[in-house]
Amino acid sequence: MMQAAAPDKTRPSDPFWRMRLERRIAWGVFLFFLALFAVLYGYTPSFGGILP
Amino acid sequence: MIRYTVTLAPYLIFLAVCAGMWSVFERIPILLTPLSAIAAAGLSLTCAVDVWLLHTRFRMPFELLWPALALLLLTLASRFAGDAALPWGFIGAAALFGAIQHHAPKKALVEYALWAMCVSGGLMACWELLAADQAAFPTAFSAILPLRHYSADTLADGFLLLLLTFGIALACLCRAPFRPWMRLVALGAMISSGMVLYRWILLLLSSHKSLRSPLWEQVTPWRLLAILLILWLLSRLIARLFVTARREASAMHFFLAVVLILAVLTALCYPPRHYLLPGAALGLIAAYATPTPPIYTALPKPHPWLLAGGSLGLACMVCFHFMHLDPLNVYDTRNYESRLAALFETGCFGELQATLSQIEQIAPQERRHHFWHSKLAISQDRLEEAADAFIAASKPSENLILAAFSEVKQERLLAELRDKTSAKKKGARGLAYERALLAAGEEKNALAALHLRKKYPQGVGFSPEPLAEVLAYMLGHPGLTETLAQWNERELLGVLASLGLQAQQAPPEFPRETLPLMAAAHWQDTRLTLLVRGKGYTLTEGRSFTMQHYVSGNLNATSWSPLVHFPGVGWHSRLRNPSSLAELRWNEGFSITYPQGRLSAPPDFGEDRWLIQLWLP
Numbered sequence: 001m002m003q004a005a006a007p008d009k010t011r012p013s014d015p016f017w018r019m020r021l022e023r024r025i026a027w028g029v030f031l032f033f034l035a036l037f038a039v040l041y042g043y044t045p046s047f048g049g050i051l052p
Numbered sequence: 053m054i055r056y057t058v059t060l061a062p063y064l065i066f067l068a069v070c071a072g073m074w075s076v077f078e079r080i081p082i083l084l085t086p087l088s089a090i091a092a093a094g095l096s097l098t099c100a101v102d103v104w105l106l107h108t109r110f111r112m113p114f115e116l117l118w119p120a121l122a123l124l125l126l127t128l129a130s131r132f133a134g135d136a137a138l139p140w141g142f143i144g145a146a147a148l149f150g151a152i153q154h155h156a157p158k159k160a161l162v163e164y165a166l167w168a169m170c171v172s173g174g175l176m177a178c179w180e181l182l183a184a185d186q187a188a189f190p191t192a193f194s195a196i197l198p199l200r201h202y203s204a205d206t207l208a209d210g211f212l213l214l215l216l217t218f219g220i221a222l223a224c225l226c227r228a229p230f231r232p233w234m235r236l237v238a239l240g241a242m243i244s245s246g247m248v249l250y251r252w253i254l255l256l257l258s259s260h261k262s263l264r265s266p267l268w269e270q271v272t273p274w275r276l277l278a279i280l281l282i283l284w285l286l287s288r289l290i291a292r293l294f295v296t297a298r299r300e301a302s303a304m305h306f307f308l309a310v311v312l313i314l315a316v317l318t319a320l321c322y323p324p325r326h327y328l329l330p331g332a333a334l335g336l337i338a339a340y341a342t343p344t345p346p347i348y349t350a351l352p353k354p355h356p357w358l359l360a361g362g363s364l365g366l367a368c369m370v371c372f373h374f375m376h377l378d379p380l381n382v383y384d385t386r387n388y389e390s391r392l393a394a395l396f397e398t399g400c401f402g403e404l405q406a407t408l409s410q411i412e413q414i415a416p417q418e419r420r421h422h423f424w425h426s427k428l429a430i431s432q433d434r435l436e437e438a439a440d441a442f443i444a445a446s447k448p449s450e451n452l453i454l455a456a457f458s459e460v461k462q463e464r465l466l467a468e469l470r471d472k473t474s475a476k477k478k479g480a481r482g483l484a485y486e487r488a489l490l491a492a493g494e495e496k497n498a499l500a501a502l503h504l505r506k507k508y509p510q511g512v513g514f515s516p517e518p519l520a521e522v523l524a525y526m527l528g529h530p531g532l533t534e535t536l537a538q539w540n541e542r543e544l545l546g547v548l549a550s551l552g553l554q555a556q557q558a559p560p561e562f563p564r565e566t567l568p569l570m571a572a573a574h575w576q577d578t579r580l581t582l583l584v585r586g587k588g589y590t591l592t593e594g595r596s597f598t599m600q601h602y603v604s605g606n607l608n609a610t611s612w613s614p615l616v617h618f619p620g621v622g623w624h625s626r627l628r629n630p631s632s633l634a635e636l637r638w639n640e641g642f643s644i645t646y647p648q649g650r651l652s653a654p655p656d657f658g659e660d661r662w663l664i665q666l667w668l669p
Contacts, residue, residue, distance in 0.1 A: 018295055024291075026287040026290070026292075029286075030284055033320070034283065036317070
C-alpha cells in the first residue's frame with residue numbers, strides 16, 4: 001500500500017515554512033531596531049553622536 | 053440600511069489616506085475637525101457595525117492584531133492611571149490600522165489606495181516646494197513651517213510622510229499591472245517628494261543637534277512598553293512583506309518593506325506627533341501583505357481617474373484658499389486675522405509670536421505682520437518696540453501675501469499706544485507715541501504731544517539747535533531739526549527731561565568751545581544707539597547690534613560717567629554699568645567706541661529708556 005508523503009517543511013510553498021521564516025526575520029528586525037533604540041537613547045550622549 | 057453603511061468603507065479609506073496628507077488645513081467648517089479624523093472615525097464605526105451587528109469575522113491576522121490591541125489598551129490604561137505619557141493619537145492610529153485591514157481585503161483596492169496616497173503626497177510635496185520659494189503659503193501640518201523655519205515637532209511628521217510618499221510611489225512605479233499614466237503620476241510624486249526630502253535631509257544634517265524631540269526625553273515604563281509593542285508590530289509587518297516579496301517575486305512588497313525600515317529609523321531619531329496617517333498607511337501596507345481571501349476578489353474598486361481627480365480636487369481646495377470661506381477656522385494660518393485675533397484674545401502670546409515669526413520668515417516686508425507685532429508689544433508694555441513695529445508697518449512696501457490694514461485699525465492702535473504711554477510715569481514715557489504719530493504722517497499731532505510736556509524750570513542760556521538736532525534724531529526724523537530749533541530752550545529741555553535728561557557741569561579743563569555737550573544712549577533688545585552733539589561739531593551717531601552675551605546686573609542705575617581726562621588719550625566718558633557698554637571719547641573731535649569683546653547686557657536690558665547727559669559750561 002502506498003503511504004501518503006509527509007509534508008515537506010523546507011519548501012517556500014509550505015505555510016509552516018513561511019511562518020517560521022517570517023518569525024525569524026521579525027526577530028532579527030526587532031533586535032536590530034531595539035539595538036538602534038538603545039544606542040540612540042542610552043549611549044549616544046556619552047559618544048556625542050546624533051542626539052545631544 | 054446597516055449593510056449599506058459598510059459599503060461606504062472603501063470610499064472612507066480613500067478619503068482618510070488622501071486627506072491625511074493635508075490633515076490641518078482641510079478641517080470641516082463649524083466642526084473644525086480634520087477630514088481625515090472624520091474618515092477615521094467613520095471607518096472605525098463601520099468596522100464595529102460590520103463585526104458586532106452583521107457578525108462578520110474580524111479580518112486581521114492575529115500576529116498583527118495582538119500588538120495593536122495591546123497598544124490600544126496600554127494607552128487607555130496609562131490615561132486612566134493619570135499618566136499622559138502616551139498620546140491619545142495611539143488609540144486612533146491603532147483603530148484605523150485595524151479598521152483598514154478589516155475593510156480592505158482585496159489587493160487591487162489596497163494598491164489603488166496606496167497609489168491615491170502617493171498622488172496626494174506628491175501634490176503636497178509640490179505645494180511645499182512652492183511654499184519654500186515663497187510663492188505660496190505653506191499648507192499641510194508638515195509644512196506649517198517652511199524649509200527655513202522648522203522644529204522637531206513639524207519636521208519629523210513631514211519627513212515621515214514624505215518618506216512614505218517617496219517609498220510608496222517607488223513601489224507603485226514597479227507595479228506592472230498599473231496603467232502607464234498611473235505609473236507616470238507615481239513617478240511625478242516620487243520626484244517631487246524626493247526633491248523636498250533631499251532639502252530636508254540637508255537641513256537635518258546641518259542642524260540635527262538642535263532637533264531633539266521632547267517625546268522620548270524621559271523613557272518611562274509606559275513609553276518603553278509602547279515602543280516595544282510598536283517595534284514588534286513593525287518587525288512582524290516588515291518580515292511578512294519580505295516573505296511575500298520572495299514568494300510572489302513582487303518588487304512592490306520589497307520596496308514597501310524597505311521604506312518601512314527607513315521610516316522606523318527616522319521615527320526613532322525624530323518621533324512623529326501625528327499618528328493617524330502613519331496608522332492608515334501601516335494598515336494599508338499590512339492589508340497588502342496579507343493574502344486576499346478568494347471570496348472578496350469580486351469587490352468593486354473606484355476608477356483611478358476618480359481617485360486622481362479626488363486627490364487633485366482636495367489639493368486645490370486646500371491650496372486655493374477655499375477654506376478661507378470659513379472664518380472660524382483659526383487653525384488655518386491663512387485665516388491670518390481671525391487666527392491672530394483668537395490667539396490675542398485667549399492670551400496665547402507665545403503661539404502668537406510663533407505665528408508672527410512664521411509670517412516674517414515667509415514675507416519679511418509684510419506690513420500686516422509688523423502691525424500685529426506692534427499690537428502684541430503694546431499689550432506687553434514694550435512701547436518703543438511697538439513704535440518700531442508700527443513704523444515698519446507704516447512704511448510703503450509691496451504687500452506680498454496679505455491685504456493692507458485699514459486706517460481705522462491704525463487709529464485704534466495709535467489710541468492704544470497713547471493710553472499706554474499716558475499711564476506710564478512721567479520720567480519713563482519715552483518717545484514711542486510721538487514716533488508712531490510721525491510714522492503715521494501726523495507731524496502736527498506729534499509736535500503737539502511733545503509740546504504738552506512740562507517746560508524746564510530754568511533756561512541755560514545757549515542756542516537750542518544742538519538740543520533740537522539730538523531730539524530730532526531721537527525721534528527718527530532728522531528733518532524736524534529746523535522746526536524744533538524754533539522752540540525755546542526750556543521747552544526742548546522739558547521734553548528731554550521727561551525722557552530722563554541729567555545735566556551737570558563739565559570739568560573746568562574741558563575745552564569750553566565744545567560745550568554744551570550732549571550725549572544720548574538708547575538700548576533695545578540687542579541694539580545700542582548713541583548720539584553725541586557738541587557745540588560746533590556735527591552730530592555723531594553710533595549703533596551696535598552685537599550685544600548678545602548676557603551677564604547679570606541691573607542697569608537702572610546706569611548713567612554717563614563724569615568726563616575724565618587721560619594723558620595721551622584724551623577725554624572720555626562711558627556708560628556706567630557692570631560691563632561698560634560703550635565709551636564716548638573726545639580728542640580733537642568726538643568718537644564713539646564699543647568694547648566689542650566685553651559688550652554685554654543683562655536679561656532686563658530691553659527696557660525702553662533713553663539715557664541723556666548734558667554737560668554745561
